[in-house]
Amino acid sequence: MSKMCECVEKKIREEVREIMKPYKQEKDNLIQILNEIQEKYGYIPKAAQMEVSEYLGVPMAEIYGVITFYARFTLEPKGKYNVSVCLGTACFVKGSQAILDRLKERLKLEEGKTSEDGKFSIDTTRCVGACGIAPVFTVNDEVYGHATVKKLDEVLDELEKNEK
Amino acid sequence: MKTIEELNKIRAEKRIELDLRKNTNADTREKHILVCQGTGCTSSKSPQILENFKKIIEEKGIQNVRVIKTGCFGLCAKGPIVIIRPEDTFYAMVTPDDCEEIIQSHIVEGKVVERLLCKDIDGTKVTKLDDLTFYKKQKRIALKNCGVINPEDIDEYIAFDGYRALARVLVEMNSDEVIETIEKSGLRGRGGAGFPTGKKWRATRDAKGDKKYVVCNADEGDPGAFMDRSILEGDPHAVLEAMEIAGYAVGAEKGYIYVRAEYPIAVHRLQIAIDQAREYGILGKNIFGTNFSFDIEIRLGAGAFVCGEETALLESIEGRRGQPRVKPPYPAQSGLWGCPTLINNVETYANIAQIILKGADWYSSIGTATSKGTKVFALGGNVNNVGLVEVPMGTTLREIVFDIGGGIPNGREFKAAQTGGPSGGCIPKEHLDTPIDYESLKEIGSMMGSGGLIVMDDTKCMVCLAKFYLQFTVSESCGKCTPCRIGTKRMLEILERLCSGEGEEYDIYRLEKLAANIKKASICGLGQSAPNPVISTMKYFREEFRQHAIEKECKAMECKALSRIEIDEDQCKACGLCQRNCPVNAIEGEGREKRHINQDKCIKCMTCIRSCPFHAIG
Ligand SMILES: Cc1cc2nc3c(=O)[nH]c(=O)nc-3n(C[C@H](O)[C@H](O)[C@H](O)COP(=O)(O)O)c2cc1C
Ligand code: SF4
Numbered sequence: 001m002s003k004m005c006e007c008v009e010k011k012i013r014e015e016v017r018e019i020m021k022p023y024k025q026e027k028d029n030l031i032q033i034l035n036e037i038q039e040k041y042g043y044i045p046k047a048a049q050m051e052v053s054e055y056l057g058v059p060m061a062e063i064y065g066v067i068t069f070y071a072r073f074t075l076e077p078k079g080k081y082n083v084s085v086c087l088g089t090a091c092f093v094k095g096s097q098a099i100l101d102r103l104k105e106r107l108k109l110e111e112g113k114t115s116e117d118g119k120f121s122i123d124t125t126r127c128v129g130a131c132g133i134a135p136v137f138t139v140n141d142e143v144y145g146h147a148t149v150k151k152l153d154e155v156l157d158e159l160e161k162n163e164k
Numbered sequence: 165m166k167t168i169e170e171l172n173k174i175r176a177e178k179r180i181e182l183d184l185r186k187n188t189n190a191d192t193r194e195k196h197i198l199v200c201q202g203t204g205c206t207s208s209k210s211p212q213i214l215e216n217f218k219k220i221i222e223e224k225g226i227q228n229v230r231v232i233k234t235g236c237f238g239l240c241a242k243g244p245i246v247i248i249r250p251e252d253t254f255y256a257m258v259t260p261d262d263c264e265e266i267i268q269s270h271i272v273e274g275k276v277v278e279r280l281l282c283k284d285i286d287g288t289k290v291t292k293l294d295d296l297t298f299y300k301k302q303k304r305i306a307l308k309n310c311g312v313i314n315p316e317d318i319d320e321y322i323a324f325d326g327y328r329a330l331a332r333v334l335v336e337m338n339s340d341e342v343i344e345t346i347e348k349s350g351l352r353g354r355g356g357a358g359f360p361t362g363k364k365w366r367a368t369r370d371a372k373g374d375k376k377y378v379v380c381n382a383d384e385g386d387p388g389a390f391m392d393r394s395i396l397e398g399d400p401h402a403v404l405e406a407m408e409i410a411g412y413a414v415g416a417e418k419g420y421i422y423v424r425a426e427y428p429i430a431v432h433r434l435q436i437a438i439d440q441a442r443e444y445g446i447l448g449k450n451i452f453g454t455n456f457s458f459d460i461e462i463r464l465g466a467g468a469f470v471c472g473e474e475t476a477l478l479e480s481i482e483g484r485r486g487q488p489r490v491k492p493p494y495p496a497q498s499g500l501w502g503c504p505t506l507i508n509n510v511e512t513y514a515n516i517a518q519i520i521l522k523g524a525d526w527y528s529s530i531g532t533a534t535s536k537g538t539k540v541f542a543l544g545g546n547v548n549n550v551g552l553v554e555v556p557m558g559t560t561l562r563e564i565v566f567d568i569g570g571g572i573p574n575g576r577e578f579k580a581a582q583t584g585g586p587s588g589g590c591i592p593k594e595h596l597d598t599p600i601d602y603e604s605l606k607e608i609g610s611m612m613g614s615g616g617l618i619v620m621d622d623t624k625c626m627v628c629l630a631k632f633y634l635q636f637t638v639s640e641s642c643g644k645c646t647p648c649r650i651g652t653k654r655m656l657e658i659l660e661r662l663c664s665g666e667g668e669e670y671d672i673y674r675l676e677k678l679a680a681n682i683k684k685a686s687i688c689g690l691g692q693s694a695p696n697p698v699i700s701t702m703k704y705f706r707e708e709f710r711q712h713a714i715e716k717e718c719k720a721m722e723c724k725a726l727s728r729i730e731i732d733e734d735q736c737k738a739c740g741l742c743q744r745n746c747p748v749n750a751i752e753g754e755g756r757e758k759r760h761i762n763q764d765k766c767i768k769c770m771t772c773i774r775s776c777p778f779h780a781i782g
């Protein structure tokens with residue numbers, strides 16, 4: 001990723017300081033704070049990690065260790081459209097693997113990666129709670145139930161058209 | 165700050181107002197429109213349905229009708245669900261556009277909207293929720309308030325005996341009496357292992373330490389299971405009340421709920437519940453004027469399955485990577501920050517207040533000799549009524565799948581069910597009549613687990629299923645133990661070979677050997693149980709493993725490399741449906757010609773198989 005310009009870095013640091021305000025400077029708040037940062041930016045920027053490290057007095061290496069341990073935390077920004085296929089058991093049994101395979105084939109991307117133009121990224125989740133309408137994939141917050149390869153194609157066609 | 169008298173007063177008043185929620189003959193002119201706001205229905209637009217109802221009622225100036233948000237009703241497959249009380253009319257698969265008609269026809273003209281009624285197994289339309297076969301065999305204890313109350317209103321919880329058990333415990337019982345009651349009830353942990361709950365409470369109470377903690381495990385890691393989420397979304401106060409009772413019994417003043425950040429609705433409702441309870445003085449200092457104080461905080465998990473394991477969960481609450489600790493010492497002796505800590509699962513807690521109010525004898529009269537009470541299952545996969553069910557222990561799998569679950573869709577056959585998720589095993593047809601309890605499931609090579617129950621029909625390949633679970637454990641192993649980290653990877657590689665046609669007969673023995681090693685040499689339950697799905701599928705479906713290894717054939721046609729999808733010319737009626745549905749135009753032939761599949765183009769998505777009305781493709 002390209003180096004972040006200083007003003008962006010400064011802005012992130014300020015925002016993160018704001019996020020951390022309600023939290024006491026105690027180590028056990030680390031995961032809570034990282035969750036909020038992930039929520040806000042869609043990933044955990046380096047500048048944010050530095051700010052957290054200073055505030056909680058936790059070394060950068062340890063913060064990195066925690067981020068990489070938990071699946072929800074990511075070090076790379078997600079695409080404008082984050083397409084995520086549910087691989088929970090209920091969805092798997094109803095054929096979600098075929099949907100994921102198709103998604104990877106169409107976007108020519110691997111799981112967890114973002115396209116170079118920043119438009120699309122592929123994710124997998126484990127049960128989004130919509131097992132009743134399995135199999136399920138999501139585009140950002142929108143849930144598509146009773147999914148088929150065909151339905152995925154239609155949704156992607158639509159998104160690609162919007163981007164033209 | 166509320167006193168017990170004030171609590172009683174709220175209950176008495178609210179109970180009359182809410183009588184219509186449980187009594188179809190309630191003497192009232194009011195109607196309540198209950199709209200499910202569980203995660204399942206929410207993802208198919210139920211928040212908009214709720215808003216539409218409110219708007220229409222206001223626009224039309226209709227009196228005596230209230231729109232209420234509730235948690236999950238259980239029959240998620242038929243969602244979004246709307247129920248009208250007191251008459252108990254059950255509307256299924258409602259869309260935001262249906263609201264107008266429901267209000268005009270049902271509320272204004274008093275006519276049931278036939279087209280939105282739900283069909284029962286035998287195809288008849290059913291008006292009342294209680295008349296559906298899905299509900300008839302259930303017994304609701306942990307879920308008693310789900311779908312009945314508004315989870316964001318503490319008064320509604322109080323109306324149905326909420327916080328009454330806490331009041332009784334604080335005023336009438338000492339710690340010993342509480343623990344004895346829980347012990348006598350026979351309640352066992354619902355998080356998976358089934359450890360006797362009362363015994364755990366006693367161990368924590370008896371452990372030395374000035375400071376003690378109570379923790380609720382709401383990490384619910386089994387993918388495709390949503391029992392705990394639904395309880396938190398539908399009845400969060402039940403968990404808070406039970407944690408307070410536990411705190412009183414073991415001598416703790418602080419509780420933590422560790423819940424997955426992936427459950428935003430549950431987290432939101434829990435926070436509302438905590439805030440409301442604090443406002444009423446039911447959480448905080450000197451509860452009900454006694455000298456008992458207790459407070460609860462939420463801690464978010466961040467998507468690591470191993471954090472459901474109790475000691476990993478403690479590590480995570482303390483802000484670290486969630487790697488399990490070596491046991492003993494158990495959390496009851498040395499848990500959070502080295503203090504004695506009681507950890508129970510959400511559903512375990514959801515039973516506590518009922519046991520206190522109705523007594524240990526009542527609870528232990530339900531269930532089997534060794535497993536008392538009920539169990540909530542998240543029924544999913546190839547079954548008609550995907551959803552949440554609560555049944556007495558000892559109910560058979562057949563009753564759950566075929567009566568409550570409504571059987572297998574698309575005229576397919578039952579092949580197996582999986583309980584216990586990635587730590588459990590599969591149950592084949594020949595064991596459908598086993599009464600479900602902790603012991604009987606273990607005997608047949610599976611386990612109770614936390615309640616995920618996935619049904620598979622005859623189009624499912626068991627080698628693929630085993631591979632699926634192994635993929636899960638490989639990506640979730642925390643890496644601390646070599647056998648778990650490396651061994652599961654080896655097993656996965658073998659399963660991948662089998663599924664891609666590169667396996668050999670000896671691979672089956674390799675799997676068995678690796679499985680035994682991993683089970684023996686891992687420190688936590690994740691590693692110890694990771695081989696289970698493989699062991700049990702090999703036990704019951706060995707022939708299928710052999711076919712993959714030797715004949716290079718996948719009869720279920722799930723393994724793409726081992727299957728060809730073909731059209732049976734004799735059965736094809738040339739309707740062309742498959743062709744229109746095929747996403748890659750692999751099906752050739754025009755007009756009245758029989759169709760055939762171009763194998764070079766076919767991606768084996770199976771869409772055509774499902775779309776052929778004459779079952780000509782296989
Ligand atoms: C790998 C692993 C994952 C677990 N996941 C969960 C979970 O998601 N929820 C849960 O309540 N218990 C889970 N457990 C069981 C807990 O370690 C613990 O036994 C349980 O929370 C105790 O509560 P109970 O006695 O009320 O069941 C898991 C155990 C293991 C080994
Ligand atoms: S068994 Fe696996 S998950 Fe458990 S501690 Fe060892 S490496 Fe970690």
Ligand code: SF4
Nearest residue numbers: 736737739740742776
């Ligand atoms: S859907 Fe079935 S009957 Fe119709 S053309 Fe295809 S194979 Fe033939």
Ligand code: FES
Nearest residue numbers: 086088091128130
């Ligand atoms: S398993 Fe996919 S939504 Fe539950």
Ligand code: FES
Nearest residue numbers: 200202204205236
């Ligand atoms: S989420 Fe609505 S019925 Fe389950």
